Amino acid sequence: MARERATSLKDVAAAAGVSISTVSRLLNGSLDLPAETKKRIEDAILDLNYHPNPHARRLSRGRSDTIGLVVPDIANPFFATLVAAVEAEADKLGLAVSLYATLNRQGREVAYLQLIERNHVDGLIFVTNHPDNGQLAELINRTGKVVVADEDVPDANAPKLFSDNERGGYLAGKHLAEHGHRNVLFIGGAEAMISSRRRLAGLERAMREAADGSANISKYHGEYTIEFGREAGRRFLAEGxxxxxxxxxxxxxAIGLIEVLRAQGVSIPEDVSLVGFDDVGPLHLFAPPVTAIRQPVRSIGQRAVALLLETNWQESPGSFRETLLPVEIVVRKSVAPPAR
Amino acid sequence: MARERATSLKDVAAAAGVSISTVSRLLNGSLDLPAETKKRIEDAILDLNYHPNPHARRLSRGRSDTIGLVVPDIANPFFATLVAAVEAEADKLGLAVSLYATLNRQGREVAYLQLIERNHVDGLIFVTNHPDNGQLAELINRTGKVVVADEDVPDANAPKLFSDNERGGYLAGKHLAEHGHRNVLFIGGAEAMISSRRRLAGLERAMREAADGSANISKYHGEYTIEFGREAGRRFLAEGxxxxxxxxxxxxxAIGLIEVLRAQGVSIPEDVSLVGFDDVGPLHLFAPPVTAIRQPVRSIGQRAVALLLETNWQESPGSFRETLLPVEIVVRKSVAPPAR
Structure with a gap:
């Protein structure tokens, strides 16, 4: 098979049997090495036909040729897929990825953001899954070189990359309204998070358009977890x-919710219709196959790497933009007209 | 909430605003620091009531308080769940985890194994998903401090931790035999990998016991991927x-296979019965819910961390053992007597 990716600093380091930062510092002229070591590195550079990565130039202060990726919870397939997409994209560009799981705890997030200041990574793709109390934004604004992806850190001045959550909510609402639904339950994440606010706003817009004020939307807010899905299912049943x-x-x-509904003999879509969001798991094999808004998870990963490399970090922070990636609705069999 | 985990070197480093290795080297007496920096670290140690981690003592050469975890593909929920379990266990012990995704390529695996020699991590949990050509084993034997988990590197002298794959294959075969099946297709990974060999051996043992030589087992070998599942499904249909x-x-x-069978109108279990393996995904919500051998994925992660910390790495390598973790069969609705 043809070699598809560029030689990286890491390859040179491996061939020369030294650390990446030794090679990097030799290239920057900031380190005096024994002649023999120096020669080994120089030989490796020639052998491997290494050229410093042009994409990484703008991140050049640290030149670890490593980008950091901070995610809340790798066991969640949405984040796992995002991580895999970042790994694949970075690999194409000859960059290494250091991956940090925060377990969605702010203390860990703070520690990992500080890696930039210590030059352990050249830049970070940062994904949180809880509302910020201001500390994350402050740190991001101080360090720079952070791309905020998937979920917002509202006061951070950084390039931001999200799915078009409002549009996703709108597509879900429109699909439900077209089937005649006027009384819809929204099960979201924490109320303060933009993913939740925007998905709800889109749902409300669609129902407004369709029902002209006569629609009723109730809301449960919690976490994007199976456990919260189960809790929501129990509450939905308890409320009749x-x-x-x-x-x-x-x-x-959706998974937690379906478990609970099924256990109580509530049929989808005969008794209640369902639209999901993410469409990362095998929803197409469920009984019934679940209609869902599909997030472009792999694109989020790819674009986040590109944003990290292409951003001019010397610009005034006011000019950083928010990029929205398109979502789509995948229609399967979990929506029907309301039961009489 | 009560603080559940011990203060780590990382916490001290964060509080003092220095790198982990600076704290570590100060404690080892191997670094002279400005008096002011030294005082900041010492204050942090007192404030946080830090005691060097007793669990990590045996890994003490590097004392980065960081363990490495090398996995093939994070997008695969089995590996994602394993990673999350290692993160959670390490966190309880006050250790950081550096996670490396190899994309199942040997070049990357080799580079990551070398991190131990460079003291970037104190030890590694190593998970591969392809047969070794000897290079991985050689490197593991040279560096030590590697726990081989989930899939074997046959010539490596290391503590090894696997699911009881043979027992899993046996339970699957026994369940099928009890329903009257005598003609079974095994869809496995690469023929040389122990996961594949042992699952097949267990299946063969069960069929031998039940059918006394009259059973017929056919085999497709490939990769543990959705794409190979689809390929196997197409081949199964083409062969009548x-x-x-x-x-x-x-x-x-299983996911790739079910997709293809369903698209061709082949019903499970009416037309063909199915037993899966892993049971990490939401198989219980599939149509029909899939009977599967459940791997103890979280236990593999927890035990791998424990093995890394508890192994006496000065022992002669001959005494390292293989540990098997128990599997179970989760019976759902994808197995019925053979169609007439």
């Missing part, structure tokens, strides 16, 4: 399930 | 599907 349709705003929530 | 039951030896294979 007046809504005729549910918009479950993550795969994990 | 003489087997009455399939043992798909990973969740990913």
């Amino acid at each position: 399930r007046p809504p005729t349709a549910i918009f479950a705003s993550s795969d994990e929530i | 599907r003489p087997p009455t039951a399939i043992f798909a030896s990973s969740d990913e294979i």
Whole structure:
């Protein structure tokens, strides 16, 4: 098979039997090495036909040729897929990825953001899954070289990359409204998070357009977890399930919800309709196959790497932009007209 | 909430605003620092009531308080869950985890194994997903401080931790045999890998016991991927599907297989029975819910961390042992007697 990726600093380091930062510092002229070591590195550079990565030039202060990726929870397939996409894209560019799982705890997030200041990584792709109390934004604004992806850190001045959550909510609402639903339950993440706010705003816009004020939207806010999906399912049943349709705003929530409904003999879509969000898991094999808004997870990963490399970090922070990636609705069999 | 984990070197480093290795080297007496920096670190140690981690003592040469975890592909939920389990266990012990995704390429595996020699990590949990050509074993034997988990590197002298794959294959075969199946298709990974060999050996043992030589087992070998599952499904259909039951030896294979069978109108279990392996994905929500051998993925992660910390690495390598973790069969609705 043809060699598809460029030789990286890492390859040179491996061939010369030294650390990446030794090679990097030799190239920057900032390190005096024994002649023999120096020769080994220079030989490796020639042998491997290494050229410093042009994409990484703008991140050049640290030149570890390593980017950091901070995610909340790798066991969640959405984040796992995002990580894999970042790894694949970085690999194409000859960059290494250091991956850090925060378990969604702010203390860990702070520690990892500080890696930039210590030059352990040249830049970070940062993904959080909880509202910020201001500390994350402050740190991001101080260090720079951070791309905020998937979920917002509202006061951070950084390039930001999200799915078009509002549009996703709108597509879900429109699909439900077209099937005649006017009484819909929204199951979201924390109320303060933009993913949740925007998905709800889109749902509300669609229902407004369709029902001209006569629609009723109830809301449960919690976490994007299977456990919260189960909790929401129990609450929905306990409240006598007046809504005729549910918009479950993550795969994990949908899985927990379906488990509970099924255990109580509530049929989808005969008794209640369901639209999901993410479409990373094998929803197409579920009984019934679940209609869902599909997030472009792999594109988020690819674009986040590109943004990190292409951003001019010397620009005034006011000019950083928010990029929205398109979502789509994948129609399967979990939506029907309301039960009489 | 109560603080559940011990203060780590990382916490001290964060509080003092220095790198982990600076703290570590100060404690080892190997670094002279400005008096002011030294005082900041010492204050942090007192403030946080830090005690060097007793669990990590045996890994003490590097004392980065960081363990490395090398996995093939994070997008695969089996590996994602394993990673999350290692992260959670390490966190309890006050250790950081550096995670490396190899994309299942040997060049990357080699580079990451070399991190131990460079003291970037104190030890590694190593997970591969392809047969070794001898290079991995050589490197593991040279560096030490590597726990081989999930899949074997046959010539490596290292503590090894696997699911009881043979028992899993046996349970699958026994369940199929009890339903009257005598003609079974095994869809496995690469023929040379122990996961594949042992799952097949268990299946063969069960069929031998039940059918006394009259059973017929056909085999497809490939990769533990959705794509290979689809390929296997197409081949099974093209061959006129003489087997009455399939043992798909990973969740990913089962997903690809079910997709193809469903698209061609082949019903499970009416037309063909199916037993899966892993049970990490939401197989319980599939149509029909899939009977599968469940791997103890979280236990593999926890035990791998424990093995890394508890192994006496000065022992002669001959005394390293292989540990097998128990599997179970989760019976759902994808197995029925053979169609007439």
